[in-house]
Amino acid sequence: MNSSSREPFSPVLATDADVTTMWRTIINPLGWHTWRVYFMLVDPDGHPHPQLVEVDEMPETFDSEDAVRFVEFLSMLADDLGGDSCSVALMFARPGDGGLSDGDRALCCELYAAAKDAGLRLELLHVATDTAITPAPMDEVLPRTA
Template sequence: MTKPSREPHFPVLTTDADVTTMWRTIIEPLGWHTRRMYFVLVDPDGRPHPNVVELDEMPTAFGADDAARFVELLAMLVSGLGGDACSVALMLARPGGGGLSEDDRGMCRELYAAARAADVRLELLHVATDTAIIPAPMDEILPRTRSA
């Protein structure tokens, strides 16, 4: 087993896989006592800012209003960086194992929908459990709309 590097991780996020690799590289060790959210602001060139923001004691679920208020905060932060071309990488963290729970899916669904309504670009959302970091792709989370 190799030791984690103490060198800074400066990725360029051009694909969903890059976002997954970033979270798996910078969030160690796994294991949570409370629900948390982490986010990183991403410049238009795909370079994440070096500061990871951690929000502790997150609720189990977000309603539409909660998600809209949170995304409003993200919109203000993004506008300070350069606006529409910037994005946000978000990861929810929770105690326990397994894959995406219904609560995880619900929270991701509300965040994706609120971001879409506010025209805030989110990178691929992730959920961290005690054992894994799991991607939560928008096309698997948001309900599909039928064409007329």
């Protein structure tokens, strides 16, 4: 809830900046002892569902098979909600500080690729550390071709 107005926090996720603002508003304080993931399903009109799902004790790395299985799970949830028109807002949280690590980029790369193959729309991925919530845009995490 917004403490000043007592109105529930109900963002519309129309831009990547809106997604970043949402994560920075609802996830606090920062700091984790284990890896975890948070996600919300988002209606076609940009309204996230009020249920925030937290999965703790996630593995520190995702290979392509892990990413495919996780995206299949998310796709089933999105299909139940509204099919192809829904998207998923997803944030990984890990112990430590700093911005995106090479491991964070690899994890996000695997997820973006698996989601694309499955036809699942992901909102801008984010990684949270003990000190910051950092966006992980697709063009910054996908491998560069020469």
